[in-house]
Amino acid sequence: MKTIAYVLTAFPVLSETFIGNEMRAMQAHGHRIVPFVFDLRDGPAQPRDDEIAAHAVPVARIPAWQGLRMLPLAWRALTFLWRQQRLSRRSLLWNGLKLAGAIRAAGCSHVHAHFAGGGAAHGVVAARIAGRPVSFTCHGHDVYAEPEDLEVKLAAADRVVAVCADLESDLRAMNSRAALVRIPCGTDPERFQPRDEDAGDNGRFLFIGRFVGSKGLDDLFEALGFLEGKHRIRLDIVGDGPLRAQIGDAAERINRQAFHHIRLLGSRDAAWLASHGPAYRAVCLPFKATADGNRETGPLVVKEAMAMGLPVISTAFMGVKEMVTPQTGILVPPADPVALAQAIGRMDAMPAERRRAMGAAGRLRLLRHFTLGAQAGALSAMVEAA
Incomplete structure (x- = not known):
């Protein structure tokens, strides 16, 4: 070789x-x-x-x-x-x-x-x-x-x-x-494993990524506004980056409303994700292109989530379209907070058995293709x- x-x-x-x-x-x-x-x-x-x-x-x-x-x-x-x-x-x-x-x-x-x-x-x-x-x-x-x-x-x-x-x-x-x-x-499916079959999720959604515009956190925060009074969402945000101050301010404003609850966990390595990730209800990763053209093309975090048996909420954008199917998650148009809110609400209301089946299908797709x-x-x- x-x-x-x-x-x-x-x-x-x-x-x-x-x-x-x-x-x-x-x-x-x-x-x-x-x-x-x-x-x-x-x-x-x-x-x-x-x-x-x-x-x-x-x-x-x-x-x-x-x-x-x-x-x-x-x-x-x-x-x-x-x-x-x-x-x-x-x-x-x-x-x-x-x-x-x-x-x-x-x-x-x-x-x-x-x-x-x-x-x-x-x-x-x-x-x-x-x-x-x-x-x-x-x-x-x-x-x-x-x-x-x-x-x-x-x-x-x-x-x-x-x-x-x-x-x-x-x-x-x-x-x-x-x-x-x-x-x-x-990604390595041996490292990223699903939680035990008899274990429930922790009731929280997970976002993980750098704090830059192409990750779509602004759309995620706006989507939470549309869900107020309908679905009480608990969200953990893992990451850091240039938009740290703006994201921190936005999370604080949402938390002051005392309806949704956001935790900013800072940067975490892959070992943390492999250990803690399987417990989440779903990942929410609303990728999009920014004004300067920057974008994610084949985000690895989507595949890591699939390997852990997590349903994926994301956007029908670039390589994500090749990863996530209706059987493994919910895709919405990029930069569409209304559609994103509907997807989060739908996932939150979904029976646990259906979410688990969706996650299992995602892991199987990962094993076959990624x-x-x-x-x-x-x-x-x-x-x-x-």
Whole structure:
């Protein structure tokens, strides 16, 4: 099996669990993984990601001589260097040379990056200089909100991974010749398990995600307003982010009305979710696109909820449409608080047996289509064929 160089802009990042998950799954599939990281962080992270980070190679610490010895092969990357406009050509070339030398020294035979930003650009340059195939995975903001020379990268890569059908279609519209592969991010059904069959739920709904506009918390708060006097909703919110102050103020206003009850639990890692998540009545995840185009394309939290046997309330948006069916949850149009309120009320009033059946159907669908093992198998096949 090929040794894979992962070129990452930042790692570990608490909210980007899918990157560490993928690397561990590829290791389990038989690949050796060598992460090269520009911003190797020591802040809050998933404990399992810390283990990978301990063996990652900081790009800044790659010896200069490894780059200098690759200088005669720099011509291989000149076409991409010239066509891309986002990054300094001098910096991109120098980092690419160092990476190419380190990639060869580590015995890597494939280069992969996550997000179509700086990591992908450096991955392309390094791979071309080193004479290795290169791929990268597109997610959301890197395509819709902050695209960086995306058409140039689509043309340069040997493979480009899209995590859902809508994303694949949009990328194909940008470059019909791009070598696109659709591989949804998966989750580990052994780690995320349902609660015991004879245990009831805790009567609370769960939201989990970063505090950014694309998660739809503003719509969720507005939906709760439509439910006042009808359904008394208890909601736990797990996460943090740029909109922390606004979300805190909104939750406080709702709590002052003394009808619904919201708890802000702060950031929690995947271990917390696996331990506490199965007890909830349902998850509520009203994704949408923001004014700048930012959006979720294949949110992993939906699949984690399905693995835990939780019914899903979400929006018929991007990859969520591929995950959630009428048998496993309730989908509403994005940015529609009225429809969202109706879905929450319907779920709250639903007999417990029906909710449990819905959750069981969700886990079965997860096992059939969205496991981490299936993701690793598809990605491994792509890497081996490149």
